[in-house]
Amino acid sequence: MTTVAVLGGGIGGLAASYYLCKSPQVTKVIVLESSSRFGGWLWSTRRSDGAVFEHGPRGIRPAGAVGHNTLNMVDDLGLGGDILPVPYSHVASKNRYVYMNRRLHRMPSGLSGLLRTVPPFSRPLLLSVAMEMLVKKGVEEDESVHSFVSRRLGKELADIAVDSLCRGVFAGDCRKLSVRSCFPVLYDAEQRRGSLTLGMLLGSGPSPAVSPGPLAQRSVTESWAQWSLSRGVESLPESIAEFLQRSGRVELHREAAVQQISPSASGWTISLEDGVVSADHIISALPAKALVSILPPSCQPLIQLLQDIATVTVAVVNLEYEGSILPVSGFGHLLPSSEDQALLGVVYDSVPFPQHDRTNGRTTRLTVMMGGAWFHEVFGSPDTVTEERLLARATEAVHCHLGVPTAPSWSRVSLQRDCIPQYYPGHFRRVESMRSFIRENNLSLSLIGSSYDGVSVNDVIFNGRTAVEQLLGTGV
Incomplete structure (x- = not known):
């Protein structure tokens, strides 16, 4: 195995590249990310006054083999000192x-x-x-x-x-x-x-074997329920990207949208806007629909299976209020669809992670999540809905649910399009059929990311590791 191309620079693609770097079998890794930043849905805003706001995942669970695996990576990257743990007693x-x-x-x-x-x-x-x-x-x-x-x-x-x-x-x-x-x-x-x-x-069955390192052992001893990082969860993909850069074996490309991939005698030819890249193997960490648009016509059965994986759009509204405004203390609240289809839930960010509040003066940070499977029904097309409308709906929810009469002192609206894949009944069969097609046609292609084997950060990281182990035929 000489050159591996990783399509997508979200946490899945970065994790796979990290594990590829651990193996002497791989000479070169090429990471192709279409946007201007790495990290995908792990996206944090850091203000100059010390406040941190998350626009995607905000707390990561440490439990189980996949949780230990992530903490082992965090330890290896030198981020152990930045951990913000939330124990079960909190x-x-x-x-x-x-x-x-x-x-x-x-x-x-x-x-x-x-x-x-x-x-x-x-x-x-x-x-x-x-x-x-x-x-x-x-x-x-x-x-x-x-x-x-x-x-x-x-x-x-x-x-x-x-x-x-x-x-x-x-x-x-x-x-x-x-x-x-x-x-x-x-x-x-x-x-x-x-x-x-x-x-x-x-116990309901065997779990993957992952030896917990010092940080994972600490999470068990201290009974963590979840954790974040002092500069937000985006610190994780940032640290992986820095590790890859330092390795000397990885080419990191931003704003490098893949136009087409075509089988070649030695593996794949990858067409970009400004040139062509060759690779012996491709690990696709792209969303299923994005992969559909670049596969060759010879992969039509795979394309049809990928098209069956639906996604939903979520409006994430970060709000900051002056003072302590919560009538209760906890992680947050969710709403059943029978109560309000538009509102998914409200996270009380300042309660689990007060370290992310600004350093001067007491404030309360909240995140309102809206839409999801009901987005089009409630708000219409993501192309036409305005930030003003989403912000108004979010602040109205905080007023009605939590009795907060004042307006937020700061806000940010993020429209996360097609951010969470939806696994409908029979999903496991569809994924099995995809991988069977790849094997039967001897395609040098691995499928990772949230479209297939779990949507959590831990799942996506672990599945990147699993794909690399299967590719190289070894433990990493």
Whole structure:
């Protein structure tokens, strides 16, 4: 393996390049990014007064093999001293809210929360958990998240908690999302143990082997629920890009949009606006739809499969208010689709990460997320909606939900187009078919990124590592 071209300079493409650099088998890595910056959806605004605002992911979970893998990378990049951990004992971890029937409800937590009837639920959640163990295993190879949870835990829990959760994580409709692809742990628990409860207690299956380094071990010892970095999560892709630059084996190209890729005798010919690049292998970290537009006609079956992967657009509105304006303390609140289709949720950024507040004078930072699977229905085309309209809708939500009468002192509206892929039932089969086509046609091509095997930062990084290990036939 001599030259590998990585298409896309988001966190997936950068992670794959990082792992490629760890191998002596790779002589040269060429990273081609169409925009003017690396990092993709990991995007932070840093103001001169010390305030940090996130326009994409804001907190990363440390748990499990994929969480440990990311922390091992953070350690290796020398970012351990910049970590901002949020333990499970923190109020942001313990208090999460749902806004329903025009009021905030704290979600049940702990044993006491399971034993009591806590609004907006009509009965103790422990009853649903106890009954779940008696439910027969499903026979379908996949189903919607809403169908799965309704069947096992009851419609009320699906309509409120799971509906809200899917809007917060995927900006998606739980009635359309695949349980097998979006929540594989739940699917595996039912398949292997016949029960979610038993699956959680006994384990639902093998997990990837990742040896936790010092930082990952610290996250376990200190019981972290999530973490960020002192200069925002964009510090991670920035540090990877610096590492790649220093390696001497990586060419980093910004504003290098790929026009076409064509198989050649030695691998691929990659056509850019201003020239041609040759590579022995391509790792595509592009969104599925972007890959569709550059594949050759000979890949028509793959193109059709890629076209089936839908995405949603999310409006992310960062707000800053003078003083302490929150009526409650916690991570934030979500809304079920029955309450307000436009509003996905509000994150109380100053609670988990007060270190990102400005250094002079008390303020409260919030992020309002809107649209997702309901964007076109509520706001129309992303091409025609104005920032003023989105800002007005966001500030109205803060006023109504949190009782904040004042206007924000600072705001920023970011329209994140096609930012989260939607895994519909059968998604795993589509991805299997894509990779089968690649194998059967001996294409030197790897597919990574959030379009295929998980949308979280941890998933995307780990899948970049997995693709490199498969390509090189070794552990990295």
